[in-house]
Amino acid sequence: MLAFTLAVLLLLVTPGPGVLSTAGVGAAFGFRAGLRYVTGLCIGTNLVALIVVSGLAAIIFAITWARNTLLVLSALYLLYIAARIAFAGRRIAFIHAEEIPGIRAGLMLQFINPKAYAVNMTWFSGFALAPESLLAETLLKFFIINLVWIPIHLLWLAAGNVVNQLDLSPRTHFAINGAMALSLLAVVGLAIFSLL
Numbered sequence: 001m002l003a004f005t006l007a008v009l010l011l012l013v014t015p016g017p018g019v020l021s022t023a024g025v026g027a028a029f030g031f032r033a034g035l036r037y038v039t040g041l042c043i044g045t046n047l048v049a050l051i052v053v054s055g056l057a058a059i060i061f062a063i064t065w066a067r068n069t070l071l072v073l074s075a076l077y078l079l080y081i082a083a084r085i086a087f088a089g090r091r092i093a094f095i096h097a098e099e100i101p102g103i104r105a106g107l108m109l110q111f112i113n114p115k116a117y118a119v120n121m122t123w124f125s126g127f128a129l130a131p132e133s134l135l136a137e138t139l140l141k142f143f144i145i146n147l148v149w150i151p152i153h154l155l156w157l158a159a160g161n162v163v164n165q166l167d168l169s170p171r172t173h174f175a176i177n178g179a180m181a182l183s184l185l186a187v188v189g190l191a192i193f194s195l196l
Contacts, residue, residue, distance in 0.1 A: 004127040004141070008148045011122065016115040017078055018045070019156045024085035024180040025101055026160020033100045034157045040106020045149060046142070048110050052120040053138055074112040079185065081109060086181035
């Protein structure tokens with residue numbers, strides 16, 4: 001159980017679309033606004049885990065056009081989220097800072113997040129915690145994953161919020177948001193490249 005918990009911790013603290021966008025939303029819009037986004041991410045990650053456990057993800061990824069469509073949608077949506085973070089507080093014609101990413105945005109991100117599927121496949125296909133009962137093992141894994149997932153994402157949101165609360169110049173704040181958005185895109189690019 002300790003090895004599984006450590007694996008969950010290590011896979012969650014490494015930068016991926018979920019934690020980077022959480023920090024970005026915190027930096028761009030604040031902690032309170034980011035809670036709705038994190039709620040959507042949490043629901044989404046549990047739904048993705050159910051898709052993996054049910055075997056549906058394996059079927060989808062076995063179909064080339066479905067896998068490629070998921071990758072394209074993922075890249076486009078993450079580009080959109082990165083742009084929302086990067087341009088928060090700026091007047092851009094197609095991006096409005098008052099439209100804070102909420103529950104729906106978090107859900108959508110997890111459904112098309114390649115890392116969410118990869119880590120859930122790792123967690124649920126390995127680490128036999130209760131080999132005598134698949135149901136007990138699956139429920140235990142869901143419990144441990146959420147026990148680690150929730151505090152980590154709240155910490156990333158709080159870290160982003162600290163940046164939001166600092167008395168920084170608009171230019172510095174814009175640069176930080178831009179760096180978070182670029183980091184998000186780099187992680188997505190690496191995830192997509194590794195799946196091709």
